[in-house]
Amino acid sequence: MAMPTRHAIYFALLIAVLGGTAIFGLREITKNSGQGVTVEAVVYPLKLVMSLNKTTYMLGETVTINLQLINISNSTVTLWFVTCALPGGWLRFNVYHASKGDLGSACSFYEPQAPMEVTLDPGSFLGQTWEWDQKVGIPTMGIDFHSVGAGNYNIIGFLEDLNTLNGSYIKMNLETPPIQISIG
Numbered sequence: 618m619a620m621p622t623r624h625a626i627y628f629a630l631l632i633a634v635l636g637g638t639a640i641f642g643l644r645e646i647t648k649n650s651g652q653g654v655t656v657e658a659v660v661y662p663l664k665l666v667m668s669l670n671k672t673t674y675m676l677g678e679t680v681t682i683n684l685q686l687i688n689i690s691n692s693t694v695t696l697w698f699v700t701c702a703l704p705g706g707w708l709r710f711n712v713y714h715a716s717k718g719d720l721g722s723a724c725s726f727y728e729p730q731a732p733m734e735v736t737l738d739p740g741s742f743l744g745q746t747w748e749w750d751q752k753v754g755i756p757t758m759g760i761d762f763h764s765v766g767a768g769n770y771n772i773i774g775f776l777e778d779l780n781t782l783n784g785s786y787i788k789m790n791l792e793t794p795p796i797q798i799s800i801g
Contacts, residue, residue: 656774656793662690662782667710667774667793674800676767680749684708684774686791688737696735697781707778708745712753715769715797732780751800771795 655668664687674680686708688694698707735743754762776791 654796656796658791658793659689660789660791662688662692662694663776663789663791664689665708665774665776665791665793667772667796669772669796669798672796672798674751674798676800677751677764678800680751680772680798682710682747682749682772682774684710684745684747685742686737686744686776687742688739691739693739694737695781695783696737696779698733698735698778699780707776708743708774709777710747710749710772710774712749712765713771713773713795714765715771765800767801769797769799771797 653668653670654672655666657664657666659665666683666685666687668683670681737743751765752762753765773795774793776789779787779789779791781787782789
């Protein structure tokens with residue numbers, strides 16, 4: 618039995634949209650119970666998850682940021698990181714003023730180290746917890762770390778320094794959607 622032309626067009630559009638989603642990755646924001654927020658980005662076979670336990674902070678209060686890089690495939694993946702041999706060098710975050718833009722890095726900078734290979738079995742993950750002291754800067758550009766003021770800020774998590782995935786060179790942009798926080 619042949620599919621009517623109208624249904625075939627809808628089906629083709631659905632496949633194109635879903636196929637594009639699989640190729641370009643998914644970005645999702647999920648509210649947790651209470652005031653916590655989780656965001657994630659997917660570029661198969663990896664998923665980057667960032668979570669905060671709340672979104673409102675007092676000025677100077679430590680902001681805890683949890684990042685996980687998860688193997689969502691059914692097979693083992695091998696990752697090769699070029700310059701940093703620590704998860705804190707790969708799983709990082711940046712802070713942006715909600716209306717003024719980039720404030721610089723909120724993470725400490727690591728000195729280059731030996732490359733490192735990491736193997737993730739299906740469902741396993743790398744994790745990094747950051748305790749952000751509400752200071753930002755770009756020391757390599759002469760902007761020393763300084764405290765942010767009261768206001769609204771966006772935090773994004775990202776994967777950095779990944780050079781090879783399963784033996785093939787890869788340039789992967791894996792970055793979470795922003796979580797907006799209020800500091801006051």
